[in-house]
Amino acid sequence: MNAAGKALAEFVAEGTEILESLGKELLVLDQQRGVEPEPDIINGIFRAAHSLKGLAALFGQERIAKLAHQSEDLLDRLRLGRISLDDQVLDLLIESLDVLQALLGEAAREESSDALNERVKVLGERLANLGSASSAADEDPLDRLELDPQVRSVFTEYEEHRLRENVRRGVALFRIRAAFDLSDFDTGLTDLNVRLKPLGEVVSTLPSSEPGGLSGIAFDLIFGSRVSEAELAAKLQGTPAQLFALAVRPSSASPAPAEPTPEMPAAPLALAPPSAEAPAAKKTTRRKSRAPKTGAGTPTPAEAAAPADPPLVKATSLRAIEPVLPAQPASDTSSLPAVRTLTEEPVTPRGPKAESESARSLTQTVRVDISRLDALMNTVGELLLIKANLQRMAESARVDAGVTLSKMWGQDLSRETRQLERKLDALQEGLLEARMVPVGQVFDRLARLVRRIAREVGKEIDFIIGGGDVELDKLIVEELSDPLMHIIRNAIDHGAESPEARLAAGKPRRARVSLQAEQKGNHVLIKVSDDGAGIDEVGVRELALRKGLITEAQAREMSRRELLNLIFLPGFSTARSVSELSGRGVGLDVVKNNIGNLSGIIDVWSERGMGTAFHITLPVTLAIIRALVVGVSGRTYAVPLNSVLEILSVKPAEIRTVERREVLDLRGTTLPLMRLARVFNHPERPTDRYFVVVAGLAQERLGIAVDELQGQQDIVVKSLGGRLQGVRGISGAADLANRRTVLVLDVGALLEEGMSSERRRA
Amino acid sequence: MTSKILIVEDSKASRELISATVESIPGLEAIATSSGLEALKLLPQHTFALIITDINMPDINGLELIRFVKTHPSLRDTPLFIVSTEGREKDRDRGLALGAAEYLVKPFSPQSLEGLVRRYLKLE
Numbered sequence: 087m088n089a090a091g092k093a094l095a096e097f098v099a100e101g102t103e104i105l106e107s108l109g110k111e112l113l114v115l116d117q118q119r120g121v122e123p124e125p126d127i128i129n130g131i132f133r134a135a136h137s138l139k140g141l142a143a144l145f146g147q148e149r150i151a152k153l154a155h156q157s158e159d160l161l162d163r164l165r166l167g168r169i170s171l172d173d174q175v176l177d178l179l180i181e182s183l184d185v186l187q188a189l190l191g192e193a194a195r196e197e198s199s200d201a202l203n204e205r206v207k208v209l210g211e212r213l214a215n216l217g218s219a220s221s222a223a224d225e226d227p228l229d230r231l232e233l234d235p236q237v238r239s240v241f242t243e244y245e246e247h248r249l250r251e252n253v254r255r256g257v258a259l260f261r262i263r264a265a266f267d268l269s270d271f272d273t274g275l276t277d278l279n280v281r282l283k284p285l286g287e288v289v290s291t292l293p294s295s296e297p298g299g300l301s302g303i304a305f306d307l308i309f310g311s312r313v314s315e316a317e318l319a320a321k322l323q324g325t326p327a328q329l330f331a332l333a334v335r336p337s338s339a340s341p342a343p344a345e346p347t348p349e350m351p352a353a354p355l356a357l358a359p360p361s362a363e364a365p366a367a368k369k370t371t372r373r374k375s376r377a378p379k380t381g382a383g384t385p386t387p388a389e390a391a392a393p394a395d396p397p398l399v400k401a402t403s404l405r406a407i408e409p410v411l412p413a414q415p416a417s418d419t420s421s422l423p424a425v426r427t428l429t430e431e432p433v434t435p436r437g438p439k440a441e442s443e444s445a446r447s448l449t450q451t452v453r454v455d456i457s458r459l460d461a462l463m464n465t466v467g468e469l470l471l472i473k474a475n476l477q478r479m480a481e482s483a484r485v486d487a488g489v490t491l492s493k494m495w496g497q498d499l500s501r502e503t504r505q506l507e508r509k510l511d512a513l514q515e516g517l518l519e520a521r522m523v524p525v526g527q528v529f530d531r532l533a534r535l536v537r538r539i540a541r542e543v544g545k546e547i548d549f550i551i552g553g554g555d556v557e558l559d560k561l562i563v564e565e566l567s568d569p570l571m572h573i574i575r576n577a578i579d580h581g582a583e584s585p586e587a588r589l590a591a592g593k594p595r596r597a598r599v600s601l602q603a604e605q606k607g608n609h610v611l612i613k614v615s616d617d618g619a620g621i622d623e624v625g626v627r628e629l630a631l632r633k634g635l636i637t638e639a640q641a642r643e644m645s646r647r648e649l650l651n652l653i654f655l656p657g658f659s660t661a662r663s664v665s666e667l668s669g670r671g672v673g674l675d676v677v678k679n680n681i682g683n684l685s686g687i688i689d690v691w692s693e694r695g696m697g698t699a700f701h702i703t704l705p706v707t708l709a710i711i712r713a714l715v716v717g718v719s720g721r722t723y724a725v726p727l728n729s730v731l732e733i734l735s736v737k738p739a740e741i742r743t744v745e746r747r748e749v750l751d752l753r754g755t756t757l758p759l760m761r762l763a764r765v766f767n768h769p770e771r772p773t774d775r776y777f778v779v780v781a782g783l784a785q786e787r788l789g790i791a792v793d794e795l796q797g798q799q800d801i802v803v804k805s806l807g808g809r810l811q812g813v814r815g816i817s818g819a820a821d822l823a824n825r826r827t828v829l830v831l832d833v834g835a836l837l838e839e840g841m842s843s844e845r846r847r848a
Numbered sequence: 849m850t851s852k853i854l855i856v857e858d859s860k861a862s863r864e865l866i867s868a869t870v871e872s873i874p875g876l877e878a879i880a881t882s883s884g885l886e887a888l889k890l891l892p893q894h895t896f897a898l899i900i901t902d903i904n905m906p907d908i909n910g911l912e913l914i915r916f917v918k919t920h921p922s923l924r925d926t927p928l929f930i931v932s933t934e935g936r937e938k939d940r941d942r943g944l945a946l947g948a949a950e951y952l953v954k955p956f957s958p959q960s961l962e963g964l965v966r967r968y969l970k971l972e
Contacts, residue, residue, distance in 0.1 A: 295920035
């Protein structure tokens with residue numbers, strides 16, 4: 087890659103990261119519609135837009151820089167309280183994120199389309215014109231706060247605003263001073279913040295050169311809280327923090343009843359100059375910070391009361407105690423995070439769909455935890471040492487021709503070889519880990535699209551995400567976004583009923599669509615479910631008959647589950663039974679193929695009136711897999727071991743035929759059997775016994791009959807190009823240790839084949 | 849002997865650009881960090897010839913860092929530049945009033961930064 091290409095990749099990677107965090111925080115805001123937003127979240131979103139603007143400007147990406155600037159401007163007004171967060175503002179911010187995503191996509195492809203340029207222009211104008219200014223206050227509430235002007239001079243405009251808001255709302259303000267050793271001040275400060283956060287808002291953290299010296303540092307935290315002073319003091323016990331109330335003068339305007347006049351102290355405590363109290367702070371700090379380490383127990387009553395010793399004042403009334411806690415989503419449906427999607431507003435006309443429809447991320451870069459790579463590097467270092475040992479041994483044997491291979495030498499060599507093997511295993515595991523990313527990455531992007539789709543179709547949806555921390559191979563996660571989007575779109579478009587229909591059916595007005603991931607041994611199960619009307623299998627049956635996809639005879643034999651699975655057939659559509667746009671099933675054959683390409687399988691469950699669920703079972707990785715090497719008719723194949731359940735030795739006489747399908751009895755259950763030689767049209771050799779590889783994914787089971795078992799190996803599966811790509815039952819090729827290239831079986835496809843081939847032949 | 853320059857900037861791309869610009873000047877070594885708190889840890893560990901900081905950062909803001917440096921007996925003479933996307937006069941004025949020597953609004957050209965660094969460190 088040339089320098090320009092590298093710079094672009096760097097830009098796209100960092101831009102993607104910023105947009106992902108922006109998307110996450112916007113989702114939180116979306117969930118909290120109707121409640122007062124947390125200032126930290128708004129500021130976080132502002133900061134993300136701000137960083138994106140700087141980044142884009144740095145790399146000469148003017149369109150992104152401009153839109154990020156316009157978004158940042160709106161967010162700045164929002165975080166400074168000049169406009170309020172209403173649905174219109176939130177919707178526009180979410181739309182901006184979509185457009186920024188699309189712009190980043192074009193930047194990555196080095197394109198610039200007129201359609202997107204026009205959208206950026208229109209959006210920019212809407213961002214600039216949005217929001218009505220909050221009513222201007224007659225006086226600045228901040229002027230009522232007794233604060234050292236020197237301290238005030240280091241507040242950013244935002245921090246000033248937050249202080250102002252706290253004063254205006256009658257929230258008590260405190261200065262919390264804590265001194266730490268330089269060696270561990272960051273952990274001390276983090277601990278302090280963790281304690282304070284649930285009790286209120288840390289507006290600012292000011293480092294102070296007092297107590298000075300080389301080994302100490304103090305911080306003044308400006309903290310707003312509705313919790314009583316005594317409670318606050320109690321919560322700070324065991325930390326080196328001292329609490330000082332900040333006095334607020336009464337407003338010159340007549341106070342509103344909701345915000346009572348603060349009690350005025352006889353001698354208001356303003357921020358004392360740091361030097362005046364630094365020694366005391368230092369002393370307290372040292373004593374208290376050591377306490378937990380030495381196990382000296384709880385502080386003495388005198389120590390506990392220490393923060394209250396200075397002439398603290400009640401800065402504001404604490405009657406209206408209402409802790410400033412993160413607002414909870416109003417949904418009572420689940421403890422899982424829910425994306426509530428409201429659809430009161432008319433559908434906004436949008437540009438061409440393709441530009442931002444895909445939830446795929448744009449970067450090919452995998453960013454991994456540095457500790458994982460360090461561990462890998464250590465393993466490589468050890469491997470090099472072992473290799474050097476082996477080389478030395480081999481060299482000494484070569485130079486001294488008189489040396490025969492002694493028993494001792496053989497033992498040495500084999501010990502080193504075992505070591506090498508163990509380290510190689512560790513290296514392989516580490517490399518696999520480096521490729522793993524949480525599926526939550528794609529879930530978050532989907533949640534944003536869900537919101538828009540719900541609005542387009544006029545549904546009220548609670549979108550519930552779970553298991554986002556389950557990890558999958560980066561490649562699989564990327565490839566998963568489009569199939570998942572398709573299924574989720576169907577769930578909203580056709581699964582979920584309108585609010586009226588739901589109420590009429592005795593269901594809650596809001597439909598639930600859920601996306602959950604779960605680790606199941608070597609596999610990951612991803613479920614997309616809805617509590618909608620379900621699939622009408624009779625309609626499915628009729629349509630499949632009408633389209634000639636199945637015969638009457640086949641239809642009679644099919645179980646309900648088999649009928650439901652017809653929706654995955656190419657050309658199937660239930661448009662008549664659901665809506666004019668598209669029906670459940672449109673394009674699901676493509677979804678199924680995409681999942682199949684990832685060596686996964688998809689299954690559907692549906693109950694009329696109750697809902698529909700799609701279960702996608704995927705391997706954790708495709709990169710390096712353990713495989714069972716099998717032989718059939720003189721050919722060799724590799725079967726991914728993660729789908730092998732057991733191996734049986736079967737005599738031809740044990741194979742039965744039921745309704746023209748070969749089956750085996752396996753501990754009381756009937757196992758469908760497939761002869762691999764027949765699948766690939768190899769001449770079958772007469773044999774007195776078969777090895778049957780019992781393969782399974784999700785609920786499906788299949789016995790695959792082969793002639794011989796050749797052992798296990800780790801293989802790297804490479805995809806097949808050209809005409810071989812579409813061969814059903816083969817997922818790729820792999821090189822074996824003996825330099826032979828073999829085909830790797832696609833167990834998912836074979837399972838499906840096994841379930842349906844005999845029926846088709848009927 | 850190399851002079852060390854402390855760079856405090858939470859955007860990776862900006863941090864790398866500033867570091868590369870600084871290190872293109874012979875005799876200078878860049879020590880970069882993405883957080884104000886981390887900068888506070890680094891300050892006593894080295895002697896810095898110059899500090900370059902952003903304003904808008906998540907833990908402690910650039911203005912707070914400047915105040916800390918300018919009130920610390922052994923650090924107060926260290927020249928300090930602000931690089932920021934903040935175009936607000938208020939922030940710029942506050943930064944300069946607290947003792948910052950220069951204020952560069954992003955995006956800036958590496959040449960302009962290099963010129964300022966050379967001038968303050970008397971490398972011309």
